[in-house]
Amino acid sequence: MIEFKLPSLGADMDEGTLLEWKVKPGDAVKKGQVIAIVDTTKAAVDVECWQAGIVHELIAEIGQKMPVGTVMATLLEPGEKVGAGGTAPRRMISPAARKYAQEKSIDLDRITGSGPHGAVTLDDVEKAAPPPPAAEKLIDRTAEMRKTIAAAMARSKREIPHYYVAEDIPLAHALAWLQNANARRGMAERLLPAALLLKAVAVALKRYPELNGFWRDGAYLPVANIHLGVAISLRQGGLIAPALLDADAMPLTQLMQALTDLVQRTRAGSLKSSELGAATVTVTNLGDQGSQTVFGVITPPQVALVGFGRITERPWVEDGALKVLPVVTASLSADHRVSDGHRGALFLRELADLLQRPEGLDQ
Amino acid sequence: MNEPEIRAVVLATLQSIAPEVEADALRGDRPLRKQVDLDSMDWLNFLLGLNQRLKVEIPEVDYAKLVTLDDVVAYLQARAA
Numbered sequence: 001m002i003e004f005k006l007p008s009l010g011a012d013m014d015e016g017t018l019l020e021w022k023v024k025p026g027d028a029v030k031k032g033q034v035i036a037i038v039d040t041t042k043a044a045v046d047v048e049c050w051q052a053g054i055v056h057e058l059i060a061e062i063g064q065k066m067p068v069g070t071v072m073a074t075l076l077e078p079g080e081k082v083g084a085g086g087t088a089p090r091r092m093i094s095p096a097a098r099k100y101a102q103e104k105s106i107d108l109d110r111i112t113g114s115g116p117h118g119a120v121t122l123d124d125v126e127k128a129a130p131p132p133p134a135a136e137k138l139i140d141r142t143a144e145m146r147k148t149i150a151a152a153m154a155r156s157k158r159e160i161p162h163y164y165v166a167e168d169i170p171l172a173h174a175l176a177w178l179q180n181a182n183a184r185r186g187m188a189e190r191l192l193p194a195a196l197l198l199k200a201v202a203v204a205l206k207r208y209p210e211l212n213g214f215w216r217d218g219a220y221l222p223v224a225n226i227h228l229g230v231a232i233s234l235r236q237g238g239l240i241a242p243a244l245l246d247a248d249a250m251p252l253t254q255l256m257q258a259l260t261d262l263v264q265r266t267r268a269g270s271l272k273s274s275e276l277g278a279a280t281v282t283v284t285n286l287g288d289q290g291s292q293t294v295f296g297v298i299t300p301p302q303v304a305l306v307g308f309g310r311i312t313e314r315p316w317v318e319d320g321a322l323k324v325l326p327v328v329t330a331s332l333s334a335d336h337r338v339s340d341g342h343r344g345a346l347f348l349r350e351l352a353d354l355l356q357r358p359e360g361l362d363q
Numbered sequence: 364m365n366e367p368e369i370r371a372v373v374l375a376t377l378q379s380i381a382p383e384v385e386a387d388a389l390r391g392d393r394p395l396r397k398q399v400d401l402d403s404m405d406w407l408n409f410l411l412g413l414n415q416r417l418k419v420e421i422p423e424v425d426y427a428k429l430v431t432l433d434d435v436v437a438y439l440q441a442r443a444a
Contacts, residue, residue, distance in 0.1 A: 086385050106388050179423060182423045183422070187410065187414045187421065188411055190423060193403070194403065203441045235400070260402075260404065260408075264408075287402045288402075289401070289402055289403075290402050
């Protein structure tokens, strides 16, 4: 029997409210399949199941608030059978259905079960119940999100000894390369400078494992995969930093598509649980409407955050001559328990070097 | 399409990306991105939305010409079928 538990939804989200089950008892579930929608203070999240099996029992109830790690459902492993209960046929009613029916004073005898072998599921009972008032489950998300961000950021500043380094990076060659690449692309396939910056961060991190991982229980755990948490601001205020998984392995076109999809789904409130708890480092990119420089606050248990300010034309001295070039200021906020400023500065230099060879990032 | 029709499409596209925008409060002669909080991804999606609705291809080199709402409308009117 597999216990399906509410997975981690990021360090700053430690509980969720079940909004909807996408499966019912008897359904076959594939690895990675979305089986529930859970509301958090930041967004409604599609929760995926990472083991294949047959849904045996849905334990969590719609509207139930639960901490991360709560057993939400049980699944039968492939080939597993439930033990025979006796000789006389017995009506099967899921515990969640029975509990709900009791609470709402619904007569189970008048309900036809739609589960396997006629089992009465929570869904069957809910259909028989009068709908709850719509306002009952509404959350003041903006206020809740502010509280969540406050808790995570206060913890970060309380626990993590940050250090900061910054580097001005000329982008003349990178932007010319991008413009040339975009001239050959249709509008939907064009690349933004953000794709180039993110890819450069992911590639640079491969040589600086002390910036890509988690500080847990008094020790640093580097992570081999590079999952970039991309800070995305929401129109109604607040932000979410879902992960761009394995960003170092994506060619720029694929990374741009993944980024576009991630931003669109973040703003539409349709993220997956695997994208919320996975980020190994965060990147905040203020873009062309932002400030010139940003020094971010690390998201625990991560140990680093890379910031990009607005790309602006600035005076630049090269080979003894004064020029005007597009320049971006990259910054690194890092955890001094894990790395030192010298390594942090070398990382930014590596980032700067990679951005002088943009063609090499498209792999 | 005439100018009011194109302006209506532009505003509808804008509102699909920034639902909080009130069309009446926008000044056509002021920089659009100073009036509406559009990041580079929003801007790309805005132009892509116009491309899909009006079938006008907008090369990246022309982005710099599209500063105000009036600029966008005039640019599209000159190219829309």
